[in-house]
Amino acid sequence: MDMKEIAMLLKDHGIKPSHHRMKIYEYLVTHRNHPNVDMVYQELIQEIPTLSKTTLYNTLNLFLNKGLVQLITIAENEMHYDADVSMHGHFMCKECKKIYDIWFEDNDIVLPDLKDFAVDESHIYFRGTCLACLNKQLQD
Amino acid sequence: MDMKEIAMLLKDHGIKPSHHRMKIYEYLVTHRNHPNVDMVYQELIQEIPTLSKTTLYNTLNLFLNKGLVQLITIAENEMHYDADVSMHGHFMCKECKKIYDIWFEDNDIVLPDLKDFAVDESHIYFRGTCLACLNKQLQD
DNA sequence: AACAAATTTGTAATGATTACAATTAATTTA
DNA sequence: TAAATTAATTGTAATCATTACAAATTTGTT
Numbered sequence: 430m431d432m433k434e435i436a437m438l439l440k441d442h443g444i445k446p447s448h449h450r451m452k453i454y455e456y457l458v459t460h461r462n463h464p465n466v467d468m469v470y471q472e473l474i475q476e477i478p479t480l481s482k483t484t485l486y487n488t489l490n491l492f493l494n495k496g497l498v499q500l501i502t503i504a505e506n507e508m509h510y511d512a513d514v515s516m517h518g519h520f521m522c523k524e525c526k527k528i529y530d531i532w533f534e535d536n537d538i539v540l541p542d543l544k545d546f547a548v549d550e551s552h553i554y555f556r557g558t559c560l561a562c563l564n565k566q567l568q569d
Numbered sequence: 570m571d572m573k574e575i576a577m578l579l580k581d582h583g584i585k586p587s588h589h590r591m592k593i594y595e596y597l598v599t600h601r602n603h604p605n606v607d608m609v610y611q612e613l614i615q616e617i618p619t620l621s622k623t624t625l626y627n628t629l630n631l632f633l634n635k636g637l638v639q640l641i642t643i644a645e646n647e648m649h650y651d652a653d654v655s656m657h658g659h660f661m662c663k664e665c666k667k668i669y670d671i672w673f674e675d676n677d678i679v680l681p682d683l684k685d686f687a688v689d690e691s692h693i694y695f696r697g698t699c700l701a702c703l704n705k706q707l708q709d
Numbered sequence: 710a711a712c713a714a715a716t717t718t719g720t721a722a723t724g725a726t727t728a729c730a731a732t733t734a735a736t737t738t739a
Numbered sequence: 740t741a742a743a744t745t746a747a748t749t750g751t752a753a754t755c756a757t758t759a760c761a762a763a764t765t766t767g768t769t
Binding site: 585587589590619620621622623624627645646 | 716720
Binding site: 507 | 724725
């Protein structure tokens with residue numbers, strides 16, 4: 430996804446595509462690693478030495494409000510962000526803290542329609558231990 | 570659920586049933602309101618004027634580790650707790666912040682078995698607006 | 710009662726996030 | 740094009756949930 434496409438995507442979501450905003454979205458869409466704020470910051474500060482964390486928070490909240498990214502509240506002490514807003518689940522390894530995408534077969538999961546609620550977001554979270562960390566534990 | 574039953578339940582989970590611990594669990598099991606730490610504190614401090622928030626945090630973490638309660642990470646800035654550890658979903662209203670239980674019909678939801686992951690916990694979260702808040706909005 | 714172990718407490722530290730006012734950059738108007 | 744207006748970005752300080760830690764209290768044991 431090149432910068433021209435990113436600019437158009439932001440515009441389509443009612444977001445003026447400033448340089449900072451484009452770089453932040455570019456980070457999310459190329460890494461796809463469900464980063465927390467600091468992961469984005471540590472990477473972008475090298476290209477944009479003046480970048481402020483407040484700008485990051487402002488921008489990510491703007492993206493959230495415009496529906497450009499989704500918020501992942503699977504961790505206990507910090508937010509994570511996902512540029513993929515399509516319906517899929519997330520698994521967090523309690524050992525390495527890594528967050529994995531969980532893709533479902535088409536009919537694997539059908540969430541029920543909720544009466545008495547206007548639902549904006551649906552999330553499916555799993556916690557446990559990932560294969561890499563299970564193997565590491567066997568070596569001890 | 571009386572105190573004798575609570576004491577037995579704690580013991581069955583390897584937790585020595587001190588008075589504080591029993592009162593904290595009693596709060597969770599009788600209110601069933603998915604409280605945050607402060608909600609428990611504000612109620613119990615009236616009966617136990619010496620209660621410390623550190624004790625609350627310690628106790629809730631102990632309950633979590635022993636599998637007596639489950640952690641709800643649906644809110645963006647604080648943890649919520651649920652004494653009902655059976656599989657059910659949660660809906661959080663963005664307006665009033667209230668958390669509702671979502672019960673599924675038996676075959677309504679079948680979460681897939683994940684290869685390459687040892688899953689300890691599965692959570693289904695919804696966010697949106699509850700009926701009470703939708704009606705309130707119509708009045709304006 | 711005396712000792713040891715477990716529980717509870719109070720205070721201070723941590724760390725993610727937000728508030729807010731100042732600065733800088735971009736856009737519009739004259 | 741320059742001044743004026745608006746929007747975006749920055750830096751610092753505040754907020755607030757949670758944890759660290761050592762002291763005090765309670766409980767259980769010889």
